[in-house]
Amino acid sequence: MTTNGPTAPTAPAGMAAAASAHVPYAHPAMSPADRELLLTSVRQVATDPEQKFILGRRCAALERALRDRTGAGDVIACGSGTGALSLALRAARIGPGDEVIVPAFGAEPLAACVLGVGATPVFADVHPDSGLLDPADAERRVTARSRAIVPAHVFSSMADMPAVCELAARHRLEVVEDAAVAQGATLRGRPAGTWGDLGLYSFYPVKPFGMAGEGAIVLSDDTELARATRMLRNHGQDGVNRFLHHEIGLNSRFDEIHAAFQLARLPALDELLARRRAVADYYSERFAPLRDRGLAAPEPGADGRCLYVYAVYTPHRDALARHLAAHGVGSRVYHPSPLPRLAAFAPARTGDGPAAAPWPGADRAAARHLALPLHPHLSPAQTRQVADAVCGFFGLDGPDGPDGPDS
């Protein structure tokens, strides 16, 4: 057990601080306070004489609140992160014949949504120790057909948005910033989701502002892109004249129960994020000396840090996962294969040329990443248990003495 160095973050009020034998990877249950808020939200909407269940005043109030919080010009609530990505691509008028540069490592919708609008995803390589889009590799894949680039924030870190925006400006590409996992993250003081021409957050339950169902928002400073997104989410209607469809859109709407719930929880979001940050900062301080021993972890500090998943990268990934399990610590591999190697995208692998170049960084990121428990309900003892187990594997400060990567 570590006797000096960083102190494990303190537990939130009312939370037991005792060590648990097993630290599960995830904590899917809602807090008792959130359960009450959810029940109150259902009752509020169910008993409201207005009886409006979708895209009503609560939804508009949530959009305003998130606009104020992020400083985005406009915020449009919609049905899911996948819906948000599709809406953003459609609003940017991406379609057949266009190429869209996406990271070769990440969530499936990054490429699926591009194919969904009839365009071609062009996979760019990523940094092997963060999974983040490599802007230099992305630039090598620009062609005369390139119309947009979709940088994604991954696990614990934001993409290099200044470099992505620069290259996009040079080649006149739209930037659709996938901040699905990055609510609460900022880079150089600017919130995730507000760097791109369009950005998005997902409210899928495990996300930092996840809720009890499906939902998301699109953010944009561009009035025309925001107007188009708002129309597209509701079958191309303008919100004034029903059944007059200006174009073919989607059903990607947001409902009032979720809006009431998210509005009620918004004041507590910073506290939840702070709790995640304390855990992540503690891990990063404990893991900093392990870089020379083969473990890449997110740097300490808030700039560009996401608080969704705490992922480390090591060539000894599978042995580390086994060691953690043996020490009662759950962990998770998210993307075991780079996107272009998934069967689903086989038809999208386009012949020769810049699109077909290899993805060595994505191959390594897929083989090396491992996510550790990071959620607001971790007790200090559990947080320490996770860090001790990781350090122990690399022969540093482990509770059971040296038990290194070769084990």
Ligand SMILES: Cc1ncc(COP(=O)(O)O)c(C=O)c1O
């Ligand atoms: C980077 C990224 N983009 C998009 C999505 C899709 O979001 P949703 O699950 O809300 O559809 C996810 C989901 O995990 C994601 O991680």
